[in-house]
Amino acid sequence: MxxxxxxxxxxxxxxxxxxxxxxxxxVLYYFSxxxxxxxxxxxxxxxxxxxxxxxxxxxxWQWLDQILPFDLMNYYSIYHMNLLFTAILLLFFxxxxxxxxxxxxxxxxxxxxxxxxxxxxxxFPMFVxxxxxxxxxxxxxxxxxxxxxxxxxxxxxxxxxxxxxLAMLIHQGFVFTNINIILTLLLYKAYSxxxxxxxxxxxxxxxxxxxxxxxxxxFFSHHAGEAVYQEVAEEARALSQNGEYYEMLLKHELLxxxxxxxxAFWHLQNRVETPIFLLLFLPLLxxxxxxxxxxxxxxxxxxxxxxxxxxxxxxxxxxxxxxKVDYGRYVYAAVFYYMTLILALMCMGDRPIPQAVxxxxxxxxxxxxxxxxxxxxxxxxxxxxxxxxxxxxYQIMRLIGxxx
Amino acid sequence: MVFYILLAxxxxxxxxxxxxxxxxxxxxxxxxxxxxxxxxTFLQIWNSLTDVDLLSYHTVYQISEAATAxxxxxxxxxxxxxxxxAGESNEFPAKWICLILMFISVPMFLSKDxxxxxDVYLMILSLFCLxxxxxxxxxxxxxxxxxFAAVxxxxxxxxxxxxxxxxxxxxxxxxxxxxDKIKYGSLFLLSxxxxxxxxxxxxFFSHTFGAEVYRETEALARTLSMDGGFHEQVxxxxxxxxxxxxxxxxxxxxxxxxxxxxxxxFSPFIWYAVRFFRSYASKNKTAEEKWSAFAVLAGxxxxxxxxxxKVDYGRYIFGICFYxxxxxxxxxxxxxxxxxxxxxxxxxEAWGHQLAAALALMxxxxxxxxxxxxxxxxxxxxxxxxxxx
Numbered sequence: 045m046x047x048x049x050x051x052x053x054x055x056x057x058x059x060x061x062x063x064x065x066x067x068x069x070x071v072l073y074y075f076s077x078x079x080x081x082x083x084x085x086x087x088x089x090x091x092x093x094x095x096x097x098x099x100x101x102x103x104x105w106q107w108l109d110q111i112l113p114f115d116l117m118n119y120y121s122i123y124h125m126n127l128l129f130t131a132i133l134l135l136f137f138x139x140x141x142x143x144x145x146x147x148x149x150x151x152x153x154x155x156x157x158x159x160x161x162x163x164x165x166x167x168f169p170m171f172v173x174x175x176x177x178x179x180x181x182x183x184x185x186x187x188x189x190x191x192x193x194x195x196x197x198x199x200x201x202x203x204x205x206x207x208x209x210l211a212m213l214i215h216q217g218f219v220f221t222n223i224n225i226i227l228t229l230l231l232y233k234a235y236s237x238x239x240x241x242x243x244x245x246x247x248x249x250x251x252x253x254x255x256x257x258x259x260x261x262x263f264f265s266h267h268a269g270e271a272v273y274q275e276v277a278e279e280a281r282a283l284s285q286n287g288e289y290y291e292m293l294l295k296h297e298l299l300x301x302x303x304x305x306x307x308a309f310w311h312l313q314n315r316v317e318t319p320i321f322l323l324l325f326l327p328l329l330x331x332x333x334x335x336x337x338x339x340x341x342x343x344x345x346x347x348x349x350x351x352x353x354x355x356x357x358x359x360x361x362x363x364x365x366x367x368k369v370d371y372g373r374y375v376y377a378a379v380f381y382y383m384t385l386i387l388a389l390m391c392m393g394d395r396p397i398p399q400a401v402x403x404x405x406x407x408x409x410x411x412x413x414x415x416x417x418x419x420x421x422x423x424x425x426x427x428x429x430x431x432x433x434x435x436x437x438y439q440i441m442r443l444i445g446x447x448x
Numbered sequence: 449m450v451f452y453i454l455l456a457x458x459x460x461x462x463x464x465x466x467x468x469x470x471x472x473x474x475x476x477x478x479x480x481x482x483x484x485x486x487x488x489t490f491l492q493i494w495n496s497l498t499d500v501d502l503l504s505y506h507t508v509y510q511i512s513e514a515a516t517a518x519x520x521x522x523x524x525x526x527x528x529x530x531x532x533x534a535g536e537s538n539e540f541p542a543k544w545i546c547l548i549l550m551f552i553s554v555p556m557f558l559s560k561d562x563x564x565x566x567d568v569y570l571m572i573l574s575l576f577c578l579x580x581x582x583x584x585x586x587x588x589x590x591x592x593x594x595x596f597a598a599v600x601x602x603x604x605x606x607x608x609x610x611x612x613x614x615x616x617x618x619x620x621x622x623x624x625x626x627x628d629k630i631k632y633g634s635l636f637l638l639s640x641x642x643x644x645x646x647x648x649x650x651x652f653f654s655h656t657f658g659a660e661v662y663r664e665t666e667a668l669a670r671t672l673s674m675d676g677g678f679h680e681q682v683x684x685x686x687x688x689x690x691x692x693x694x695x696x697x698x699x700x701x702x703x704x705x706x707x708x709x710x711x712x713x714f715s716p717f718i719w720y721a722v723r724f725f726r727s728y729a730s731k732n733k734t735a736e737e738k739w740s741a742f743a744v745l746a747g748x749x750x751x752x753x754x755x756x757x758k759v760d761y762g763r764y765i766f767g768i769c770f771y772x773x774x775x776x777x778x779x780x781x782x783x784x785x786x787x788x789x790x791x792x793x794x795x796x797e798a799w800g801h802q803l804a805a806a807l808a809l810m811x812x813x814x815x816x817x818x819x820x821x822x823x824x825x826x827x828x829x830x831x832x833x834x835x836x837x
Contacts, residue, residue, distance in 0.1 A: 059803075062804070062807055063807070065811075066807060066810065066811055066814075069713060069811065069814050069826060070814060072826050072829045072830055072833075073814045073825060073826040073829070075829055077829075077832075154803070157803055158803060158806075161803065161806065161807060161810075165810065324455075413540050413543075414543070414544075414547075416802055416805065416806050416809075417547075419806045419810070420806065420809055420810055420813070423810055423813050424455050424456075424459060435459065436455065436458055436459050439458045439459060439461070440458050443458060
């Protein structure tokens, strides 16, 4: 038994090492060597101007600038620190994968590895392009992965509340893009195992705290004034590569300006690009729908409301999809939600989900000798961008005559 | 595969032509029989037959689009012929190898480095010859095809002729009928001699034009380019016969920096290929089979002079990859016993490790597309970080 366990652990380590090598080359392939002015502008926001949204990172950065013996308030420093943060993010992914492989039962490991590989195709290139390098989403993802690891291991779960609050201070969009997986898994743990009260308590307090912070940041924090705006704009210029800053961001955060009309071009672009993306993504969407159906059929009737919540959890992205324009980030957020959901449930000993995964995997293998191409297919869409969904769909838009 | 071609065009097409690829259209036979003058001559003739001024970047770009489309058609035809001949027993392995061939080949001529490059015409002619050799129809057309290819670009004798000669040699060795031996022996000799003679002529006797022809060609090259530039090395070498090694110092440096890193990162595929072809070679027992296997394995050695003297390492790496994939497919289609057994056993091995196979294919994607002076983008990125260039 020990020999078999040792062999399995060796295979898992080999898999992770191979995946790391793939990650390294993948990052180098997509790495753009520059940060966008959107990402650098955020470092100019800080709590010097009041308790404003997205001010946490800038506050910490400016505090470090004061206490460290070298100048951090320049593009060079921000760029290099973000290389380090991105590397840490990738380590978080591998930490999550390692924990999953340790917790998932032996007979489900093969399926889990396919899912990890599929998930990695989306995750590795996501934050190394010019559009997303240094984006504060990386901190949100790190916090989310940390919370997931706490939930899977069942250790120090009380940390979820302060971590989610921290995430909200970093970016209030966390309430739509990433907290969904944490809240749904808290509910799952409440209604599937022991300590129901405890998990419901953590769920309720976390939901209240992030909602309150979101409401504050969205409606009460954008009144810094024109003088502050000019000061922050000057700092943002100093932080960027080319002396420019992201005007719309400061206009919204400091003056409370509505940027919906300023973003009209991207809204139109989203409407053109999304159908193209959905059409091309059908080969993956169809098995995904079959999986959800298979899992639903295997769920006990009394628990169906819970699984409905689990599958519908990504619906928190809807307000972002309707009101905002970063469709590339939302596609990634949806993939992140479902992949981490499936892996986490497999770790937690769930029954319907692993069975559905195995069923779909076997059915795909039986249907075609080339089903493995479904793992390669997402590579054609990489990297995912921000306002554009992906390089492929953007190129198609240009080809059909949609021009900037 | 058609779906992949469409997506690859959207993903990899950079919508521009390098000055190297536009400059060659300025070379034409108006001043004499010089190397790489075919396309320029075609353009001149076409221009003289119409009232519209065709001597522009726009025309050259559209010709290149058409050539690339024809290249895709020939790739698909080659795959079709291979799969038809491979039969049911080899169906799935052959399909997988065809897919890998397409993964590598389709993006090759979509980047700015290689879009419209003369290589695309050489590839069309090579694929044409491969189709004839696989289907065993009208094989006599191979001789004029390889001659035409050598006239388009004398580098054909190093880059692409190898696979055609190896296949002719293979057929000469394995066929037992005397008529077939004479046929393939003659085809081999003619396909070797005629392009070689053309190469010697173009390399040593065709660069005898003066400064006035150079200036005229330079002016035309500027007209044909996207931004008014021209590729000085090409014209200095082709028109004035100058040794351009001094102008390629930086390119040689790139090669020295790129190649070791590429070999390290590509080593899993190199290791797998070495294992595969060693297994194939060991299954050949008779003298004829062993000589054929030796030719199959040694074919890409014709690229050595290019590696030593020239600088387009991306093209050469592509040439090697294409060679080994295409020759494997040909041997499968011919139901070569050693190759069929080797492919079957390695396919079983890969099928038993599908996760590793999927990861390997994903990893392969990170090297695409192959470029020209630089091998590929990921290597360029690493070299830029290490050598700060």
